Amino acid sequence: MNDFLRQFLIESRELVLQATEGLLLLEKSPRDAERLDTVFRAFHTLKGGAGIVEFAMMERALHSAESLLMDARSGKRTLNPALVGDCLTSLDQVSRWLDTLEQTGELPVSVGEPSNAGMAASQDWTIDLLGRHPGATGQAATAFRFTPDSGCFYKGEDPIARVSSLPQLLALEIEPAAPWPPLDEFDPYTCNIVLTGLTAASASEISAQLQSLSGESEVRALKAAEASTTPILIPDIVRKVLQEQLAVLDVKQALGAPARIASAGLTAANAMRFCGLAAHAENLARATQQSLAQNSSSLRDAIAQLLRAQTVAPDPAPAARAPGGSAAPLRTEMSARTLRVNAEQIDALVRLTGELAVAKNAVGHTAKLAQSNGDSIAGLLKDHHGVLTRLISQLQNAVIGMRVLPLRSVFQRFPRVLREMSANLGKPTELIVEGEDTEADKTIVEMLFEPLLHIVRNAVDHGVESAEQRRAQGKPAVATILLRASRAGDQVLIEVSDDGAGIDVERVRKVALDRGVASGEDLKGMADSEVIDLVFAPGFSTALHVTELSGRGVGMDAVRSAVERVGGRVSIASRLNAGTTVSFSLPYSVMMTQVMTVEAGGQMFGIPLDTVVETVSVTKEAFSGVGDARVIVHRNRTIPVIGLEGVLNAAPEKSRTETDATIVIAAVSGQLVGLHVDRPGERMEIILKPLDGLLSGTPGIAGTTVLGDGRVLLVLDVIGMLQ
Amino acid sequence: MTVIASAQGIALEGSCPSEDAEVLLQHLASTPAATIDLGRCESAHTAVIQVLMAFKPKLLKVPRDNSMWRWVHPVLKSED
Numbered sequence: 001m002n003d004f005l006r007q008f009l010i011e012s013r014e015l016v017l018q019a020t021e022g023l024l025l026l027e028k029s030p031r032d033a034e035r036l037d038t039v040f041r042a043f044h045t046l047k048g049g050a051g052i053v054e055f056a057m058m059e060r061a062l063h064s065a066e067s068l069l070m071d072a073r074s075g076k077r078t079l080n081p082a083l084v085g086d087c088l089t090s091l092d093q094v095s096r097w098l099d100t101l102e103q104t105g106e107l108p109v110s111v112g113e114p115s116n117a118g119m120a121a122s123q124d125w126t127i128d129l130l131g132r133h134p135g136a137t138g139q140a141a142t143a144f145r146f147t148p149d150s151g152c153f154y155k156g157e158d159p160i161a162r163v164s165s166l167p168q169l170l171a172l173e174i175e176p177a178a179p180w181p182p183l184d185e186f187d188p189y190t191c192n193i194v195l196t197g198l199t200a201a202s203a204s205e206i207s208a209q210l211q212s213l214s215g216e217s218e219v220r221a222l223k224a225a226e227a228s229t230t231p232i233l234i235p236d237i238v239r240k241v242l243q244e245q246l247a248v249l250d251v252k253q254a255l256g257a258p259a260r261i262a263s264a265g266l267t268a269a270n271a272m273r274f275c276g277l278a279a280h281a282e283n284l285a286r287a288t289q290q291s292l293a294q295n296s297s298s299l300r301d302a303i304a305q306l307l308r309a310q311t312v313a314p315d316p317a318p319a320a321r322a323p324g325g326s327a328a329p330l331r332t333e334m335s336a337r338t339l340r341v342n343a344e345q346i347d348a349l350v351r352l353t354g355e356l357a358v359a360k361n362a363v364g365h366t367a368k369l370a371q372s373n374g375d376s377i378a379g380l381l382k383d384h385h386g387v388l389t390r391l392i393s394q395l396q397n398a399v400i401g402m403r404v405l406p407l408r409s410v411f412q413r414f415p416r417v418l419r420e421m422s423a424n425l426g427k428p429t430e431l432i433v434e435g436e437d438t439e440a441d442k443t444i445v446e447m448l449f450e451p452l453l454h455i456v457r458n459a460v461d462h463g464v465e466s467a468e469q470r471r472a473q474g475k476p477a478v479a480t481i482l483l484r485a486s487r488a489g490d491q492v493l494i495e496v497s498d499d500g501a502g503i504d505v506e507r508v509r510k511v512a513l514d515r516g517v518a519s520g521e522d523l524k525g526m527a528d529s530e531v532i533d534l535v536f537a538p539g540f541s542t543a544l545h546v547t548e549l550s551g552r553g554v555g556m557d558a559v560r561s562a563v564e565r566v567g568g569r570v571s572i573a574s575r576l577n578a579g580t581t582v583s584f585s586l587p588y589s590v591m592m593t594q595v596m597t598v599e600a601g602g603q604m605f606g607i608p609l610d611t612v613v614e615t616v617s618v619t620k621e622a623f624s625g626v627g628d629a630r631v632i633v634h635r636n637r638t639i640p641v642i643g644l645e646g647v648l649n650a651a652p653e654k655s656r657t658e659t660d661a662t663i664v665i666a667a668v669s670g671q672l673v674g675l676h677v678d679r680p681g682e683r684m685e686i687i688l689k690p691l692d693g694l695l696s697g698t699p700g701i702a703g704t705t706v707l708g709d710g711r712v713l714l715v716l717d718v719i720g721m722l723q
Numbered sequence: 724m725t726v727i728a729s730a731q732g733i734a735l736e737g738s739c740p741s742e743d744a745e746v747l748l749q750h751l752a753s754t755p756a757a758t759i760d761l762g763r764c765e766s767a768h769t770a771v772i773q774v775l776m777a778f779k780p781k782l783l784k785v786p787r788d789n790s791m792w793r794w795v796h797p798v799l800k801s802e803d
Contacts, residue, residue, distance in 0.1 A: 153741055153770050160769040164791045172794035180777035183752055188744035188770050197794075 001105035004278045008053045010340065012098055015046045016091050017412060023084050023091075024415045030079040040069045043087070046094065052277070055107050056222045057137075058097055060127055065090040088416070126220055129171070129196055136170035140198040140222050142206050147177055148191045148215035157213055159195060166209055168200035198222075234275055234306070241271045242303050249300045261291045265299050272306075280306065343442065346402050353392070353399045354687035354705075360388045361708030396687075400589045405445045407485045407494070408436040413449065414456060414483060421460045428467055428478045429460055435485035440492045441589045444566055448494070448584075451559040451570075455496045455582045456481060458556075463500030463580050473577065475499065487588065494584040503574035505531050515539055532574055533670065536560040564719060566590055567610065593688045593702075595715055597681030598664060601645030604681065606715035608702065613665045613672065615680050620660065632663065632674060639665060641674035647721055648700070666718050673722060688715055725764075726750065732758035732783055737765055744770035751778050761786035767795075775799050 001009070022039035026032060043066045050058040065087045071077040100108040126143040130136075148159040164172055173196045180186070199206060203221035210217035234242075245264040265288025272281035287302035367381035411433050422429040464470075464479040471477050482497040505528045512518045517537045518526070534540055538557040563570045568586035587610070595606035596615075622632045623641070630641045641663060663674040686705040691698055700721035705713050726746045727734045733750050735743070751757060751774065759775065762784030767775075772795055782799060786792040 148769075153768075158741070158768050160772055160795065161766065161791060164794050169794075174772070174776070174795060174798045176776065183755075183778065186748060186774075186777060188748050188774050189741070191769065191773070193769065193773060193776075 001101070002278070005053060005101065005105070005107070007278075008049050009098060009101055012046055012049055012094070015042045015049075016095055016098070017409075018042045019046070020088065020091055020416055021412050023087055024419060026079060027081055027084045033073075036069065036073055036079070039087075040066070040073060043069060053107065055097075057108070057127075057130070058094055060222075061090045061093055064127070125196065126222070129173070129198060130222075132173075133171040133198060136198045139200045140170055142199050142201060142203040142219060142221055144195075144197055144199070144206050144210060144217060144219045146195045146210050146213070146215055146217045148193065148195075148213060150190050150192065152191050152214045153189050155214060159191065159193070159213060159215070162209075162213055163195045163197065166197070166199055166201070166206060170198040170200060172197040234277075238271045238275050239307065242268055242307055246300065246303055246307075249297075249303075257295070258292055261288060261299055264288075264303075265291070268299075268303050268306075341402075343403075346399070349399050350403065350687070351689075353396050354689065357392055357396065357687060358706040358708075360385070360392050361706075362710065363388060363708075365708035396592065400441070400592060403442045403589070404439040405442050406436060407438050407440060407445060407448070407492075410445055410448045410452065411436040411483055411485070414452070417453065418456065418460065418481060421457065425460060426466070427460060427464050429464060430478050430480050432480060432482045433484075434482070438485035438487050438492060439588075440586060443590045444492065444568075444586050444588075447562060447566055448586075451562050451584070452483070452494070452496060454556070454559050456483075459496060459498040459500060459580065463498040463502070465501050488585075490588045490594075492584075492586045492588050494586065495581055497579060497581040499579040502576040502578055502580055503532050503535070503572075504576060508532060508534060512537070512540065529573070532572055535572060536570070567593075567608065592685055593715065594683065594685050595713075596664070596683050597713065598644070598675070598677040599679040599681060600643075600675075600677045601648070602678075603645075603648075604707075604711065604713055605644065605648075606684075606686070606705070606713045607664060607666065607675070607718065608715065609683065611666045611668065611718045613667050615662065615664050618661055618663055623661075634665065634674075637672060639663075639672045639674045641676050642722075643676045668719050668722055673718075675718075686713070686715070728754075728757070732760060733780070734760035734762075735764040735767060735771070737763070739764060739767040739771045741768040741770040744768065744774050747771060747774050751780060756781075758783040760784045761792075764792075765789070766791050772798075 019039055019042035022035055022042060026035050026039060029035070043062055047059055047062040047066055050056075050062060068077065068083055068086060072079045072083060077083060097108050125145060129143055130140065133140075146159070146163060148157065149155075152159060160174065163169075175194050175196070177192050177194045180192070203219050207217070207219045210219065245268045248260050248264045251260060265284055269281040269284040269288070272278070272284060284299065284302055284306075287298040290296060290298040291300070363381065364385045367378060367385050370378035370381055414433070415431055418429055418431045459481055460479075464481075465473070465475075467477040470479065480499050482495065484495045484497070486493050508531050509523050512531070512534045513520055513523060517534055517540050523531065536556045536559070538555070540555065540557070560570050563584055563586065566586065567590065568584055570582065570584050572580065572582050574580040594609035596609050596612055597604055597606050599605075616634060618632055618634075623630050624633070625631075626638075626640075631638050632641055633639075662677055662680055664677055664680065665672055665674050667673075688703040688705060690696070690703045691701060695701075700717055702715045702717035702720075704715065707713050725736050725739045726743050727736060728750045733747065735747075755778075757780055759780045760783045764786050766789070776798055779799070786796055788796075
């Protein structure tokens with residue numbers, strides 16, 4: 001895929017989201033003229049983009065939706081759910097095309113699914129026609145519709161014969177223009193047909209042929225016309241830049257002319273690249289070379305032509321524009337202040353920052369060595385180390401900040417999802433989204449959609465009662481689903497709540513027993529909250545029947561493991577008949593990890609601090625044996641203890657039970673476990689490097705980092721280690 | 724005469740000019756159940772095709788595939 005298409009893909013995706021979001025809001029408040037303007041603009045820009053990359057199919061699909069919205073703006077149509085649905089359908093189609101583009105790197109050529117062209121039937125006959133003749137779509141250059149004059153036979157015309165001999169005809173449909181009259185009223189000499197067809201010949205050629213016949217003809221070019229006639233959308237600011245370059249070129253002074261030409265050419269080309277018009281940028285670069293070589297006015301002409309050819313997003317209905325429609329220039333300025341950077345480049349920066357931190361630690365180590373040797377430069381080294389530490393920690397924060405995305409990008413997909421779910425299940429629901437500006441690391445934000453979708457599905461499918469049941473219970477008929485995000489320290493909290501039926505604890509007990517998730521003995525000793533937590537256990541699913549929405553074999557256990565994989569936690573709370581809340585607690589950044597170092601078997605290990613509950617020192621009397629295992633009783637809980645070096649097959653275990661022991665208590669999925677270590681170390685913030693190559697996937701090791709003295713610190717994955 | 728009515732039904736032959744539309748209409752009006760043989764019909768005027776489209780008589784023999792019938796034939800197929 002070339003840069004041009006890549007840019008188009010990114011922008012189109014954003015616009016589709018923006019339009020979808022706007023449409024859903026419009027459905028709720030159809031009188032919001034400003035919102036309608038925003039949605040209209042999004043469609044318009046999408047269409048413009050499709051025109052620039054010569055993606056005629058997408059242009060047409062959007063054109064239809066755009067006309068609908070235009071009618072809504074001018075008041076010719078009412079903005080009803082059907083209209084919104086039609087526009088959403090066309091956006092769906094566009095999304096599918098964008099998917100194809102992303103996967104194949106090429107613009108899709110076949111319409112494929114004609115039924116999905118949505119409003120095509122009523123709005124745009126060309127889309128429908130292409131849909132019925134998928135085989136012809138690739139070659140078709142022109143679509144035509146010809147309605148011969150009813151009296152054309154008297155002029156000696158034979159429309160079918162003429163039209164069926166049109167050059168490079170790919171498809172032809174013959175239909176009655178009006179329903180056929182009964183036999184006794186039938187006049188064979190009144191022409192009553194419509195001819196619709198596709199051809200690979202040019203629109204101008206077909207037009208010329210049809211014009212020689214009497215009747216009404218409509219001819220549409222399916223492939224965008226040549227670049228010179230395609231409207232180019234140039235933001236105002238770029239337009240000004242181009243005008244400046246003209247002024248520079250107009251300076252009548254021989255001295256420094258080549259420099260002026262080179263500089264103006266470069267600036268103009270960059271300006272075109274800025275608005276994603278790479279092809280035009282190349283044209284300008286060529287013109288610059290020409291101007292330099294021949295001292296001609298090629299560059300001046302090229303820039304002037306661009307300024308003439310360009311149109312700044314024409315507004316088709318200025319009269320219907322709501323006040324406050326001045327958002328467009330504002331947006332342009334905003335986009336100039338943000339840069340699109342490849343995520344890989346940012347990751348490279350994160351890695352480098354990590355290396356830098358390691359180098360900094362080495363300086364600290366050297367300073368300590370120098371001090372213990374009584375070296376005179378020790379103080380100086382320490383000072384520099386202090387400055388480095390401060391700068392590098394600022395750098396780390398800045399770099400991590402770059403990987404941060406607002407949760408909006410995930411949350412904004414839910415209004416649409418919920419709209420469909422509640423329609424499918426016939427359960428009216430309303431979605432409330434709070435804190436969508438909360439930010440989290442890209443990795444976290446990107447992994448969130450699936451788990452959240454599962455929870456929301458469960459909420460609508462199993463949690464929310466039918467409208468009748470809700471009324472009978474005195475609840476509002478429309479159920480509420482709340483999606484809320486907030487930041488708490490270095491954690492991001494996300495809650496999905498519903499005001500549905502809640503979880504029936506007794507049923508959970510019964511199901512858990514039936515499916516062997518927990519034994520009767522265990523269940524007796526469990527508090528209600530612990531029982532509810534069993535829904536996350538593998539093999540648990542309370543759905544009475546598998547519906548289309550939930551029960552696709554992805555259980556709540558998959559949700560929990562997905563969240564734990566990124567170092568998060570998920571919990572559930574529920575009250576019968578009052579609703580259920582699922583809470584996610586996720587790390588803000590996956591790059592920085594706080595670890596506690598421990599020594600075991602003569603080796604240093606890091607334990608992620610978020611799994612550590614506390615460190616206790618116990619005497620040998622505190623140990624007792626349960627079977628082969630050793631346990632301690634701490635705060636009235638029996639905690640199994642394992643020797644860390646034993647688990648890791650490090651040096652053979654000394655008979656440490658003879659002396660006092662240091663136990664690090666860690667929490668794993670709500671269970672406490674004691675890790676017997678030789679010595680606790682310090683707490684440090686590290687950039688964790690996952691294992692790669694041969695070692696990748698080693699169970700029990702989350703990753704490594706390099707310590708100041710050059711040693712490698714293995715960071716343990718406690719959950720993986722105990723499995 | 725390119726419209727030939729017989730006991731077997733109606734056959735169109737060669738190139739049928741627009742005047743044939745009237746003849747064909749009368750034949751179909753008198754025997755609505757008549758079948759049509761297009762096996763030897765090279766081409767037909769739009770007026771003739773209109774009559775066939777409007778009354779959808781059963782096709783006894785389909786026309787050969789040429790630049791015109793290629794597009795017209797699908798329209799004449801009865802729904803069943």
